[in-house]
Amino acid sequence: MTQGILSLRGLRKSFGDTEIIRGVDLDLVPGERHALIGPNGAGKSTVFHLVSGHLKPSGGNVVFDGRDITGQSPQAINRQGLARSFQITNIFPKLTVFENLRLAVMRPHGLQYNVWSLVDRHPRAREGAERLLEQVRLQHRAQTIAGEMSYSEQRSLEIAMTLASDPKVILLDEPMAGMSNEETAYTADLIREACRGRTLLIVEHDMKVVFALGDRISVLVYGQVIATGTPQEIRGNAAVREAYLGEEVAA
Template identity: 45%
Template sequence: MTSTPILSTAGLRKEFRGFVAVNGVDLSVREGSIHALIGPNGAGKTTVFNLLTQFLKPTSGRVVYRGRDITAMAPADVARLGLVRSFQISAVFPKLTALANVRVALQRRAGFATQFWRSSGVLAALDDRARALLDDVGLSAHAETDAADLSYGRKRALEIATTLALEPDLLLLDEPMAGMAHEDIGRVSELIRTVAVGRTVLMVEHNLSVVADLCDQVTVLARGEVLAEGSYDEVSRDPRVREAYMGSEHA
């Protein structure tokens, strides 16, 4: 982890017909870190994610990635720069095998995602890399399993594999533990720790035990504004944070 920010925002603001969802957010994500964005429901976390990846355009403010202002860029162009996100709802193709799902992502990276007339030999050339990515996320034994037949935790692992196929420098994970059974949480938490080696992770997460265990830096949002920032220990001791978000769990 370095002190150099890979991603930062300045005065980020988003209004929806007079409602201010995000208000003057200044965020700095250090390269090589695992950084959590937490806060109560309605705090603006997912809206911030959408602004960072240009799925939404800010009302004002700017987003800088590796020193480059990306505020006006299209989402696909942002992803090509190496800033790639996952979503709260697993986004895999249920009727394709795990291997085929990863291969589709690799096709996109190779520039022929929609060129289905490519020969099977050309597509098969991607299999070794696809299998290596499945191995990275602990799914080697499930390469030929349809995604629909995977457990929820393994579906999320598959989604991470397809995201890694796009070779991100900065991986944005939107509530990766949402809806998981306890045994899956530990597995996916270790997976995130593994894939974070050599890259940066920014994650929205409600599970505070996961945040405490994984994250180097935590930013707390409340009502669309930054309430506190620091290590988990630092923000968990902040009385404003305890009142706004952690009070029921840390009373």
């Protein structure tokens, strides 16, 4: 089996006496789209917080690209090539789309705090922003104020900002939340296209998206992974249907 680019081993997280994550083992192989699903309260977002450094584990390890990153800061983890988007759109709403992307491109070089004085000296930032605009199909929105765009367009912008650091692994936390069916289909196709060749870990509640987009799926129930497999294997897993999917997926 191909060596995992992201591996969780015995990952645990407790808040006081309450154990939320109870020994999660998970491996992502390079280039796969891996969906993490489960009922509300299963601990999916907590896993994302632990992997991305926003929470420190109570036990276990997170290994990324052969290095143990357990307990490191989000900034240190991001610099090593792991990027994350959040459930709530994380953009600069009063800046244009192009300005958002230019800032995102400059950030890995430590230039974001001097952006207004330095930006014209860094044509690569402009070129990088233009490439990202094309990747997420927002060329026509370059000079639009980000906060004035539709929700799905703002999510597209956030995906582009996540790509700006050229990450090896991307965590997408409910990227289709709050979207119409048409917006969901468009965004799923955009993710497939813009993130081609990158490793994705996706939390998503829309089962049609999960089964269409995921190469493999892991099911988290009460803080434990009860199954991992291809979409077909997960569909046919009786324990998964009983614990979470029910007849919705069987149908």
